[in-house]
Amino acid sequence: MTIATKRLSINWIACEGHGMCAELLPERITLDDWGYPIIDDQPIPPELEAHARRAANACPTFALTLQRTQARRG
Amino acid sequence: MSSVDGPGTLPRIFAGVRTQGPMTLSRHLRIHGALPTFDHRDAASGLLDELERSGLRGRGGAGFPIAIKLRAAAASRGRAIVVANGCEGEPASQKDRLLLERLPHLVLDGSLLAARAIGAGEVVIAADESDRHAVRALDRALRERTYLPQAGPPIRLIPVPRGYVSGQETAVVNFLNGGPAKPTATPPPIYERGVKGRPTLVNNVETLAHVALIARHGARWFRELGTHAEPGSILVTLTGAISHPGVFEIESGASVASLMNAAGGPTSPLRALLLGGYAGTWVPAGIGDDLALSSDGLVNVGASLGAGIVFALPASACAVAEITHVARWLAGQSAGQCGPCVNGLDAIATALERLRSGAGDELALARISRWAALTSGRGACAHPDGVGRFVASAIGVFASELAAHARRGPCRACLQPRLLTTPFAPSRRAAA
Amino acid sequence: MSLPIAGTVGPSAYWYLTRATGTVALILLTLSVVLGVIDVQRYTTPRAPRFVVDGMHRTASLLAVVFLIAHILTAALDSFASIPLIDAVLPFAGSYRPLWLGLGAVSFDLLLAIVVTSLLRRRLGYRAWRLTHWLAYGSWPVALLHGLGTGSDVKTSWMLAISGGCLALVLTSICVRVVDGWPSRPPARAAALAAAVCFAGGLALWLPSGPLGSHWAKRSGTPPSLLAPSRRSSG
Numbered sequence: 001m002t003i004a005t006k007r008l009s010i011n012w013i014a015c016e017g018h019g020m021c022a023e024l025l026p027e028r029i030t031l032d033d034w035g036y037p038i039i040d041d042q043p044i045p046p047e048l049e050a051h052a053r054r055a056a057n058a059c060p061t062f063a064l065t066l067q068r069t070q071a072r073r074g
Numbered sequence: 075m076s077s078v079d080g081p082g083t084l085p086r087i088f089a090g091v092r093t094q095g096p097m098t099l100s101r102h103l104r105i106h107g108a109l110p111t112f113d114h115r116d117a118a119s120g121l122l123d124e125l126e127r128s129g130l131r132g133r134g135g136a137g138f139p140i141a142i143k144l145r146a147a148a149a150s151r152g153r154a155i156v157v158a159n160g161c162e163g164e165p166a167s168q169k170d171r172l173l174l175e176r177l178p179h180l181v182l183d184g185s186l187l188a189a190r191a192i193g194a195g196e197v198v199i200a201a202d203e204s205d206r207h208a209v210r211a212l213d214r215a216l217r218e219r220t221y222l223p224q225a226g227p228p229i230r231l232i233p234v235p236r237g238y239v240s241g242q243e244t245a246v247v248n249f250l251n252g253g254p255a256k257p258t259a260t261p262p263p264i265y266e267r268g269v270k271g272r273p274t275l276v277n278n279v280e281t282l283a284h285v286a287l288i289a290r291h292g293a294r295w296f297r298e299l300g301t302h303a304e305p306g307s308i309l310v311t312l313t314g315a316i317s318h319p320g321v322f323e324i325e326s327g328a329s330v331a332s333l334m335n336a337a338g339g340p341t342s343p344l345r346a347l348l349l350g351g352y353a354g355t356w357v358p359a360g361i362g363d364d365l366a367l368s369s370d371g372l373v374n375v376g377a378s379l380g381a382g383i384v385f386a387l388p389a390s391a392c393a394v395a396e397i398t399h400v401a402r403w404l405a406g407q408s409a410g411q412c413g414p415c416v417n418g419l420d421a422i423a424t425a426l427e428r429l430r431s432g433a434g435d436e437l438a439l440a441r442i443s444r445w446a447a448l449t450s451g452r453g454a455c456a457h458p459d460g461v462g463r464f465v466a467s468a469i470g471v472f473a474s475e476l477a478a479h480a481r482r483g484p485c486r487a488c489l490q491p492r493l494l495t496t497p498f499a500p501s502r503r504a505a506a
Numbered sequence: 507m508s509l510p511i512a513g514t515v516g517p518s519a520y521w522y523l524t525r526a527t528g529t530v531a532l533i534l535l536t537l538s539v540v541l542g543v544i545d546v547q548r549y550t551t552p553r554a555p556r557f558v559v560d561g562m563h564r565t566a567s568l569l570a571v572v573f574l575i576a577h578i579l580t581a582a583l584d585s586f587a588s589i590p591l592i593d594a595v596l597p598f599a600g601s602y603r604p605l606w607l608g609l610g611a612v613s614f615d616l617l618l619a620i621v622v623t624s625l626l627r628r629r630l631g632y633r634a635w636r637l638t639h640w641l642a643y644g645s646w647p648v649a650l651l652h653g654l655g656t657g658s659d660v661k662t663s664w665m666l667a668i669s670g671g672c673l674a675l676v677l678t679s680i681c682v683r684v685v686d687g688w689p690s691r692p693p694a695r696a697a698a699l700a701a702a703v704c705f706a707g708g709l710a711l712w713l714p715s716g717p718l719g720s721h722w723a724k725r726s727g728t729p730p731s732l733l734a735p736s737r738r739s740s741g
Contacts, residue, residue, distance in 0.1 A: 012412040012415075014632070015412070015413060017413050018556060019556060020557045023556055033421070034413055034417040035413070062628070
């Protein structure tokens with residue numbers, strides 16, 4: 001069966017390390033030594049989706065996006 | 075009449091190659107036969123099917139089954155463009171420049187065939203602009219071909235500035251579109267929108283050389299050599315402490331030992347092998363001999379063949395100095411577009427330099443390992459991943475040498491000239 | 507503070523409101539610039555992380571727009587000086603102090619461009635948004651000049667203190683950025699610093715003979731019918 005999941009995706013060229021994403025979604029995003037995000041690759045569960053969307057909208061350079069991916073399981 | 079016959083024999087690509095100078099068109103036709111014509115309607119799909127049956131995988135380092143790539147480009151909207159990628163920025167690899175300098179017609183044949191298979195309207199040969207022999211050989215080959223009866227899409231030769239990341243697919247496309255030779259962030263993928271917004275197929279020149287032969291001799295012939303998952307022959311660049319270093323055409327899956335024998339064996343006891351180039355993996359020399367030169371053969375030691383590159387490090391060299399030198403160079407080769415790469419690679423190189431001179435603390439190796447782990451998957455291209463792999467495997471293999479340097483500083487072997495060469499200057503990065 | 511003695515109509519509530527909302531708008535715009543610089547300089551504290559500073563910057567800007575709309579409406583509604591609504595966006599075409607009022611329209615136009623592009627950021631893309639946002643460095647000084655040229659309270663000490671304070675805050679913000687290395691090219695940095703210093707210096711030189719001098723109401727283009735019959739200066 002196909003499961004649609006939501007995943008965070010980063011455009012690394014656009015990312016300037018502002019770090020608002022990590023402030024708004026600390027459950028999934030932390031910052032490395034230089035302020036660039038380290039993303040936990042797990043799919044975003046429904047309870048975090050609003051926060052993830054807010055984090056993506058807060059990114060000044062639109063580097064962070066929430067993508068719908070299809071994954072086949074089983 | 076082709077002179078390459080008999081089940082599973084080598085050489086194939088290297089058949090008839092001379093020690094110097096490019097192979098002329100007439101010699102090329104004598105040795106390999108005429109370029110197969112495609113008069114009938116199903117010819118394009120016929121070639122696609124044949125390439126699929128052959129199981130040919132890309133020879134640029136990623137090893138992707140090329141039939142899938144071709145079909146994806148053919149299925150995208152718009153008239154496709156084929157790019158033959160000869161931009162070999164990897165210092166430890168010589169095969170692509172050799173192909174372009176000595177066997178340009180194989181590459182041109184393959185490019186035309188790929189173009190016909192996907193209905194492409196244009197072919198671009200992207201060559202390293204600093205390799206004047208290759209540029210000249212291609213120029214001459216293109217002029218020779220103006221007398222060929224078959225029409226095909228126009229072929230242009232575009233010299234590309236040299237750089238470690240310049241040969242990356244999206245970097246080549248970026249350059250052809252008038253931008254710098256730096257990787258871009260996909261989406262959309264280049265097989266959908268690449269050069270001039272058209273579906274673009276980028277193939278390594280060796281891959282196209284194999285296409286040229288498969289079209290002539292068939293998938294079954296191709297599969298007479300190599301393994302089932304990775305069939306055919308491959309070009310491998312073997313350098314380092316080797317009697318006769320150079321580029322060899324071997325069967326995919328052949329053992330490292332057989333390759334070394336073909337090259338006259340090592341010149342002195344070896345310490346380690348670097349597999350896959352500067353973005354590759356170190357393995358201790360003892361393990362090296364039995365390894366099979368294929369992705370499947372190397373995956374168990376965490377390595378891959380990359381673009382067919384093997385470097386043999388002698389025990390007499392200073393491993394720490396070598397890896398530090400390469401790490402610094404790779405940091406300078408960053409396109410400078412992504413924070414984790416720009417910062418991480420510089421931090422790793424600096425820490426290694428301090429360690430080599432004995433100024434590092436005992437936490438230095440742990441820090442370097444952490445930074446190396448932080449490089450994977452956090453950039454627009456795989457450059458930081460490669461450096462991370464190179465450094466992480468080096469830390470594992472050269473643990474004792476690194477510890478010795480941390481305690482005592484430079485050793486005598488540090489003063490020897492470097493074996494892992496860095497033949498061109500680091501690219502100038504724009505100020506942040 | 508002398509009240510203008512003009513015609514048979516005294517100063518209405520609208521007149522006071524337009525001056526008050528204009529002053530508040532200037533303060534809010536100053537706040538927005540300061541917060542914007544704090545934002546881009548990435549100064550954060552645990553209680554004021556980046557997204558909070560960013561949110562405050564946006565709120566201050568939107569509030570400034572609200573007060574500006576009130577400022578424009580009350581100015582238009584006031585019957586003392588006939589200022590049609592169009593003067594809010596079409597500069598220099600009015601009859602009341604055309605130059606100085608027009609500067610207000612210029613500043614408001616620039617601010618509208620910034621706010622609209624910010625609200626439509628996703629659609630317009632990063633570069634368009636960023637380039638337009640720099641108009642803020644044009645909008646603010648023009649707003650200040652508008653206030654000094656049209657404001658009838660400009661001679662009062664509190665108005666001078668507010669204007670001076672706002673100017674000091676914006677100058678400090680610019681200096682902070684320049685010292686930190688923005689703009690990235692040294693010639694542009696020097697130009698930015700020079701522009702800021704020249705503006706402040708020019709203002710200091712101009713004020714005494716300008717709005718703070720005598721007969722400013724007449725010199726700034728107040729229609730003669732509105733001028734006080736006595737030759738005493740109105741604020």
